[in-house]
Amino acid sequence: MDHAALAPYVRHVIEEATLAELPNHYRGKVRDNYDLPDGRRILITSDRISAFDIALAAIPFKGQVLTQTARFWFERTGDICPNHVIAYPDPNVVVGQRLSILPVEIVVRGYLAGTTSTSILTRYKAGEREMYGHRLPDGMSPNQKLDRPIITPTTKADHGGHDEPLTEAEILDRGLLTAEQWATVSAAALGLFARGQEVAAERGLILADTKYEFGLDGEGRIVLADEIHTPDSSRYWFAQSYPARFAAGQSPESFDKDFMRNWVVARCDPYKDPIPEIPSEVILETAAVYIRAYETITGQAFPLPETAENPLERIRRNIAAYLQSDRGPKA
The missing domain is CATH 3.30.200.20 (Phosphorylase Kinase; domain 1)
Known part of the structure; x- marks a missing residue:
């Protein structure tokens, strides 16, 4: 338009x-x-x-x-x-x-990407290989596809605060989620991401990463809240130009929301x-x-x-x- x-x-x-x-x-x-x-x-x-x-x-x-x-x-x-x-x-x-919002934000990543302090690319460039309970191999390039999507959870910071990286062990040890809640949320997030990638591919897009927010209803059931797979909560790339741009070491083509x-x-x-x-x-x-x-x-x-x-x-x-x-x- x-x-x-x-x-x-x-x-x-x-x-x-x-x-x-x-x-x-x-x-x-x-x-x-x-x-x-x-x-x-x-x-x-x-x-x-x-x-x-x-x-x-x-x-x-x-x-x-x-x-x-x-x-x-x-x-x-x-x-x-x-x-x-x-x-x-x-x-x-x-x-x-x-809902009673769960105190863990669930970020699912399919690619080595990002610019914030909690992104896996920022931490990878700083020399880290163990992050969020996952180990990434040496020799990866920016925006490279991961072997499989991974969950990189963070705390939900108060207004003006900063999110902090978490591992599964830390989530359970600190009592942020029960083992059953973590299992349910993890399975849901990976399932949602897989569906998102599938539908995005039909539109000529790559869903590179996204974040989900979950809460508990009055019966204690885990429910997806807030928004899902929007331009503000997700990183989308154009699939057609991705291979050539990746090979050339260029950033993938995306919706340029940073224009302003x-x-x-x-x-x-x-x-x-x-x-x-x-x-x-x-x-x-x-x-x-x-x-x-x-x-x-x-x-x-x-x-x-x-x-x-x-x-x-x-x-x-x-x-x-x-x-x-x-x-x-x-x-």
Whole structure:
């Protein structure tokens, strides 16, 4: 989708999703959450994009892309692991079960990749070979496929904190999960990742790595939460160009979601300097990247709205209609 098609929607964004009529509001980096008395949670995905520990801007349709991409995957993986979804009353909204989130984030990696301090490529370049309870061989190249996908769990840091690497032994010794919970979560994560890689391959994509969040429902059952295989939670590469680029020592071709981040870094030190105003063409380019990701991953055309209705007012109306119906069907 080009800029011309998106230009009318440059201000069609959800920066805040604060709805005073809903109870128990919690604001995350991207989502605004509301806990209903009956155990349901309303999650509204805004269009905020965060980097450098701040919200940089609001990107048209980013929240809708994340919600609907996760929906695509939730509907195709329910046979592997139950998920929290109850209903989709709006393109930016999911109603889910309220869960007790497990204190371990599950990251599954199929390739030697990543840039953060917890990524296996960063640690491999630093000379480590034993990590997360796995041993990697010498002589591997950046972005090389692993012999098999591995789980690299981390702690779930508090806001502003940093995730810490974990091994299975540490998870069990510290009582973060029981042996049964770890076995269930591990099997589910590897099964979800295998399904993700299979479907991605049909779309000409490589699902290189991803993260999952699990919680416990009221009966103690492990349930998949948050989102799954979205452009924000997963690393996707284009399969066709991967072999040649890998052979040449080049980074794989991917959805360039760092377009805005790179624009900012080229103009200031974002951790010290004021962030310059981000022009509309950069915002629209970022929107186009997210929409391209949705269309490539799902194989479906992204539906632009026919009217310029304020998206937050649309959300308010749709949630009200959902709650008044009191039936909670999946849309």
